[in-house]
Amino acid sequence: MGSLAAAPDAGALPPIHHLFVIVLENESADTSFGPASPAPYLARTLPARGAFIPNYYAIGHASLDDYIAMIGGQGPNPYTQADAPAYVDLLPGGPGPDGQAMGAGSVYPASVQTIVNQLQAKGLSWRGYMEDMGNSTTEPKTCRHPALGAPDTTQTARAGDQYAARHNPFVYFHSIIDNQVDCDARVVPLDLLGADLRSAATTPNYAFISPNLCHDGHDSPCIDGQPGGLASIDQFLAQWVPQITSSPAFADGALVIVFDEAATSDATACCGERSANTPNAGGTTNGSGGGRTAALVLSPYTIPGTRTSSKYNHYSLLRTSEDLFGLPHLGYAGASDLSSLGDDVFNGPAPSVGPIVPAGPTRRSCPSPPLARRGRLRRGALISRVRVVGAGVRRTLSFTLAHRARVTLILRPRRGRAHRVRGRDLAGCRTYRVRLRARRGTRIVMSASFGRATERRTLRA
Incomplete structure (x- = not known):
C-alpha cells in the first residue's frame, strides 16, 4: 500500500538510532497518572525522568486495532475492533484511500507494509519481544499465532502462559509471517x-515490547495470583526500564511507553483521526477514538521533567518512528494534519560546556594588528579561527586567539534555557578546545573581549 507522504526532513529530530516501545493495556490517563494511581513508578518516578504527554490518545477500541495502527498505520475495521476472536484474512483487502486496505478481517495482505518491513529494506534491525510467547508446550516458541481460519486460543490467559496474540501486531501481516524463518528470528520471547x-551491536534499532496479560495490566487479578492492573504494570516497568535505560544502546536511544486504549467508556480522539473501514472507531462505545491514555518518553535527548500540552496518538507514534529512521509514512501516519513528536518532547539534552583547555603550545610568532580599545572589533581581530567538530550531542568547539582576550560562551538551544559560561582570561597566539553537549541547531555565541572592545562569533552546533 502506498503512503500519503514521502519521508520528511527529520533534521529537527535528534539522532536516535535505537527506539524501544512498551505497550500497556486498558487504562485512562487520569487513572494511570493521577494522584491516586497505584503505580508510583509509572505515575511519578518515570515522568520526573523524561517527558510526560498527558494528551496522548488511542485510536480505537478494543486492543488489536491500536496495535495495528502503531506499526502499520491501518485504521480500525469491525474485526480488529472486536479483537479478532478468529485469525482470518482481511477481505477483500484491496487498496483504498489514505493507504488503507479495505474490508474486514485481522490478517492484512502481503501488499500492506509495516515499519519493520521498511526498516529491513533499509538494512536496519528490529525485534518484537513478547512475554510468555515461548511458554506453551504445544505451540511454536517464536512468531506464534493461530492457524488461518482458526479461533484464537490466546484470548484468555492460561496458567504459565499469559501470551496474547492480539497484543503482538507483527503476526497480523502477511508481509511478516509469510517469511517463516525471518519471523521466527525477529518475533521472539521477551x-x-x-x-x-x-551491547549496542546486538540491540535492534527498533524494539517493540509486549508484556503478558498480567504485566500489561489487562487482567486483574491474574491467573497466577498476581494483582494485575496498574500494580503489575509498575512491577514490570521497574524491572525492565532500568535495564533498557542503562544499556549501551540507550546512549542514542529513546523509550516510549504507551497504553493501547483507555477505559472503554472513553472514545475520544485527537489529531483529525479518520477511518475508512468503520464509521465508529470507538467500537461498542460511540465515538471516534480510543480515549486519552497519556504516554511517556525517556531519552538522553529529553530533559527530565518535561511536560507537553501537544496532542498525539498512535499514528503520531508511527510517524515519529518513521521520521527517526528516515522512512516514508504508512497509512494514516501520513495524514497532513498529523504531527510527529517534536522538540516539545525531544528538547534535550540541556546544553553544557566542559573546561576550556589548550590544544597545543603557544606559537612563537603571532602577528596581531593594533586593536581598538572599545566597540565592536572586525572579524579575526581577536578570534583568528573557530569551528565546531563532531556529531550527535557531543561536539568540540575549537578556536584560536590572535591576542590575549577574555572569552565568554553562551549556548542557546531552540527550546529551553540558555547556558552561559563565565568569562575566562586566555593567552593569545594559542588554540583551545572545549567540549560541548548540545543538540543540533543549538546556537553557540562566542565573545572575545580586550578592554572594552569585543569580537563576537555565532555558530550552529
Whole structure:
C-alpha cells in the first residue's frame, strides 16, 4: 500500500538510532497518572525522568486495532475492533484511500507494509519481544499465532502462559509471517531481550515490547495470583526500564511507553483521526477514538521533567518512528494534519560546556594588528579561527586567539534555557578546545573581549 507522504526532513529530530516501545493495556490517563494511581513508578518516578504527554490518545477500541495502527498505520475495521476472536484474512483487502486496505478481517495482505518491513529494506534491525510467547508446550516458541481460519486460543490467559496474540501486531501481516524463518528470528520471547541489551551491536534499532496479560495490566487479578492492573504494570516497568535505560544502546536511544486504549467508556480522539473501514472507531462505545491514555518518553535527548500540552496518538507514534529512521509514512501516519513528536518532547539534552583547555603550545610568532580599545572589533581581530567538530550531542568547539582576550560562551538551544559560561582570561597566539553537549541547531555565541572592545562569533552546533 502506498503512503500519503514521502519521508520528511527529520533534521529537527535528534539522532536516535535505537527506539524501544512498551505497550500497556486498558487504562485512562487520569487513572494511570493521577494522584491516586497505584503505580508510583509509572505515575511519578518515570515522568520526573523524561517527558510526560498527558494528551496522548488511542485510536480505537478494543486492543488489536491500536496495535495495528502503531506499526502499520491501518485504521480500525469491525474485526480488529472486536479483537479478532478468529485469525482470518482481511477481505477483500484491496487498496483504498489514505493507504488503507479495505474490508474486514485481522490478517492484512502481503501488499500492506509495516515499519519493520521498511526498516529491513533499509538494512536496519528490529525485534518484537513478547512475554510468555515461548511458554506453551504445544505451540511454536517464536512468531506464534493461530492457524488461518482458526479461533484464537490466546484470548484468555492460561496458567504459565499469559501470551496474547492480539497484543503482538507483527503476526497480523502477511508481509511478516509469510517469511517463516525471518519471523521466527525477529518475533521472539521477551526472555531474549536481556541478552540483546548487552551491547549496542546486538540491540535492534527498533524494539517493540509486549508484556503478558498480567504485566500489561489487562487482567486483574491474574491467573497466577498476581494483582494485575496498574500494580503489575509498575512491577514490570521497574524491572525492565532500568535495564533498557542503562544499556549501551540507550546512549542514542529513546523509550516510549504507551497504553493501547483507555477505559472503554472513553472514545475520544485527537489529531483529525479518520477511518475508512468503520464509521465508529470507538467500537461498542460511540465515538471516534480510543480515549486519552497519556504516554511517556525517556531519552538522553529529553530533559527530565518535561511536560507537553501537544496532542498525539498512535499514528503520531508511527510517524515519529518513521521520521527517526528516515522512512516514508504508512497509512494514516501520513495524514497532513498529523504531527510527529517534536522538540516539545525531544528538547534535550540541556546544553553544557566542559573546561576550556589548550590544544597545543603557544606559537612563537603571532602577528596581531593594533586593536581598538572599545566597540565592536572586525572579524579575526581577536578570534583568528573557530569551528565546531563532531556529531550527535557531543561536539568540540575549537578556536584560536590572535591576542590575549577574555572569552565568554553562551549556548542557546531552540527550546529551553540558555547556558552561559563565565568569562575566562586566555593567552593569545594559542588554540583551545572545549567540549560541548548540545543538540543540533543549538546556537553557540562566542565573545572575545580586550578592554572594552569585543569580537563576537555565532555558530550552529
